[in-house]
Amino acid sequence: MIRLAGILIGLVFTFVVLLAFVVGxxxxxxxxxxxxxxxxxxxxxxxxxxxxxxxxxPSWDLQQLQRGYQVYKEVxxxxxxxxxxxxxxxxxxxxxxxxxxxxxxxxxxxxxDPDTGENSTRPxxxxxxxxxxxxxxxxxxxxxxxxxxxxxxxxxxxxHHGPAYVYSLLTxxxxxxxxxxxxxxxxxPGPGLYHNPYxxxxxxxxxxxxxxxxxxxxxxxxxxSIDQMAQDVAAFLTWTAEPSLVDRKRTGWPVMGFLLFAxxxxxxxxxxxxxxxxxxxx
Amino acid sequence: MSFPWxxxxxxxxxxxxxxxxxxxxxxxxxxxxxxxxxxxRNLSYMWNFGVLAGFCLVLQIVTGVVLAMHxxxxxxxxxxxIEHIMxxxxxxxxxxxxxxxxxxxxxxxxxxxxxxxxxYSSYKAPREMIWLLGVVIxxxxxxxxxxxxxLPWGQMSFWGxxxxxGLFGAIPVVGxxxxxxxxxxxxxxxxxxxxxxxxxFMLPFVIAGVVILHIWALHxxxxxxxxxxxxxxxxxxxxFHPYYTAKDGxxxxxFLLIYCAFLFFMPNALGHPDNxxxxxxxxxxxxxxxxxxxxxxxxxxxxxxxxxxxxxxxWGVLAMFAAILVWFFLPWLDKSPVRSxxxxxxxxxxxxxxxxxxxxxxxxxxxxxxEPYVMISQIATAYYFLHFLVILPLLSSFxxxxxxxxxxxxxxxxxxDKAALKDGAGSAA
Numbered sequence: 031m032i033r034l035a036g037i038l039i040g041l042v043f044t045f046v047v048l049l050a051f052v053v054g055x056x057x058x059x060x061x062x063x064x065x066x067x068x069x070x071x072x073x074x075x076x077x078x079x080x081x082x083x084x085x086x087x088p089s090w091d092l093q094q095l096q097r098g099y100q101v102y103k104e105v106x107x108x109x110x111x112x113x114x115x116x117x118x119x120x121x122x123x124x125x126x127x128x129x130x131x132x133x134x135x136x137x138x139x140x141x142x143d144p145d146t147g148e149n150s151t152r153p154x155x156x157x158x159x160x161x162x163x164x165x166x167x168x169x170x171x172x173x174x175x176x177x178x179x180x181x182x183x184x185x186x187x188x189x190h191h192g193p194a195y196v197y198s199l200l201t202x203x204x205x206x207x208x209x210x211x212x213x214x215x216x217x218x219p220g221p222g223l224y225h226n227p228y229x230x231x232x233x234x235x236x237x238x239x240x241x242x243x244x245x246x247x248x249x250x251x252x253x254x255s256i257d258q259m260a261q262d263v264a265a266f267l268t269w270t271a272e273p274s275l276v277d278r279k280r281t282g283w284p285v286m287g288f289l290l291f292a293x294x295x296x297x298x299x300x301x302x303x304x305x306x307x308x309x310x311x312x
Numbered sequence: 313m314s315f316p317w318x319x320x321x322x323x324x325x326x327x328x329x330x331x332x333x334x335x336x337x338x339x340x341x342x343x344x345x346x347x348x349x350x351x352x353r354n355l356s357y358m359w360n361f362g363v364l365a366g367f368c369l370v371l372q373i374v375t376g377v378v379l380a381m382h383x384x385x386x387x388x389x390x391x392x393x394i395e396h397i398m399x400x401x402x403x404x405x406x407x408x409x410x411x412x413x414x415x416x417x418x419x420x421x422x423x424x425x426x427x428x429x430x431x432y433s434s435y436k437a438p439r440e441m442i443w444l445l446g447v448v449i450x451x452x453x454x455x456x457x458x459x460x461x462x463l464p465w466g467q468m469s470f471w472g473x474x475x476x477x478g479l480f481g482a483i484p485v486v487g488x489x490x491x492x493x494x495x496x497x498x499x500x501x502x503x504x505x506x507x508x509x510x511x512x513f514m515l516p517f518v519i520a521g522v523v524i525l526h527i528w529a530l531h532x533x534x535x536x537x538x539x540x541x542x543x544x545x546x547x548x549x550x551x552f553h554p555y556y557t558a559k560d561g562x563x564x565x566x567f568l569l570i571y572c573a574f575l576f577f578m579p580n581a582l583g584h585p586d587n588x589x590x591x592x593x594x595x596x597x598x599x600x601x602x603x604x605x606x607x608x609x610x611x612x613x614x615x616x617x618x619x620x621x622x623x624x625x626x627w628g629v630l631a632m633f634a635a636i637l638v639w640f641f642l643p644w645l646d647k648s649p650v651r652s653x654x655x656x657x658x659x660x661x662x663x664x665x666x667x668x669x670x671x672x673x674x675x676x677x678x679x680x681x682x683e684p685y686v687m688i689s690q691i692a693t694a695y696y697f698l699h700f701l702v703i704l705p706l707l708s709s710f711x712x713x714x715x716x717x718x719x720x721x722x723x724x725x726x727x728x729d730k731a732a733l734k735d736g737a738g739s740a741a
Binding site for chain 2: 032040043044046051053054058064086114180187272273278279282285286290292293296303304
């Protein structure tokens, strides 16, 4: 009885799903498999970039992270917040406590006037988090052609191939190709938009932020080419997204070593215990 | 409850004697996973996954309780509290990644455990109750895992919650009020997040309870084995301890190596980047996908695209639930008296087709809902239902099983003295 009911139910589901298949296949045969889209044809995967923190034996390139921080501070922070990172975290980039205090004080953060209780501003302290450039999302949208600049703290974890994506996006601005203009005129950037093949829908509201070599004057004297600045800020944003990344992988090795040793011991123990059993037992 | 040759617990230490008289907990452990539990001597490594699943449950409860000490279940601060755990809590990143990857490990282990059950027909008499309880555990795990993924309150958390609770909206008449009641609102918000946290904390203990019943039910007929031939005599079994404690210990080591490789070197490989974007009800992600362990059923849900009498969405929901509920009926759908796939040549072929079919559904559930993925998932879904509801019930009528060994001992050693006796009796008659 159960088997009969089962067979009937099974045939019903099979029939309905195959009916959907036939309808889908008929549509595909008569109307094609859906239109080719500009995103599909012209979107590019991020370029490969190498960083010191890549791979199984990583380390932070502190010089690079400091340069990346400088790019964030002087370029990105005009529009993008970084609200999961505090000034005190900068000590991990190799700055001393005094340097961090001075750095924090060079930022203006929201505060309350101690005499009147009115909203005001004050110099930052190491315990403060990086301030947002806009008081709220409405102000952010109003200042940026209705596109709210996303928070950058987690950016490299919030996109596929994070650091490579950030680097490629920053260096990938270009004029739309002639083929794109010919095949998908609707996908050309509208007013206030910029073409970038590394962006999901090819057009983004962010104007090219890195426009000229030497836009930032690096404290360590490194030549600030656009490529260099993009790599540095991508490295910096990898750190902001996961400050524990290097610690994590370095912790992993002793753990794996211990487990490997324990597993080998467990294997030998298992072998020894079962050895007495393998030949005839009786 | 056990075989007559099972070793008896005989404490010599006065403290243990005292314990045994007042509360025989050591005796319970001795008979459950100690020398007092005789187990078939021929279990393969496919029999490791029950112990590993139990380990994963404990791991999830321990890491989860610690996370709950630092997490705040409020839609305004949930996302930030996760980042607080990742950045400011001592070893917080390790605990959170251990929990997130622990969920994946738990499901990976459970899928292997379930497919072991399919191949060796572990659901057949006298083990139906073990199987039924196992399916209950799996359903509870799915609910727990789903609610856990909502807690970080990222984009996939929010939109996953919206899509999955939206499934209830497909139920005729009561669907919409039911969905509003479940969410505590018209869309996922603080009310939903708060109750999901409460349930996510509570359900693992329900799972632990059902696991106890699962193991209790297991100890009545005893463990199955790769031949599917029941235990006949003492030479067919070995005591669980030390034989299988040692074998499980090695299995646990291998499991931990793989698990820690994910935890320390690619902790986000199984997650979705969009969940590092805070939940935003105004911005829909390009592709909403659940966690990888739901993909086969998500593919089945999306395969129904044609309104045939009922709306396509309702067909999808019915099929998705039916795809799991059908497992409850396996003991009565599969009538072949032979348990092990090792002795069922035809069944074995279909089993591997099912494995390939499930692998395909896994892939398709994570793929975008476009052609040709939808058409392939329709064929794969059709096979899924045909396999369990049509092929399996009919197979035993056509199939000619291979000869079974007389006993486990004969399968392991090549001969069994008692088998010779039986053959002699047979030829005399």
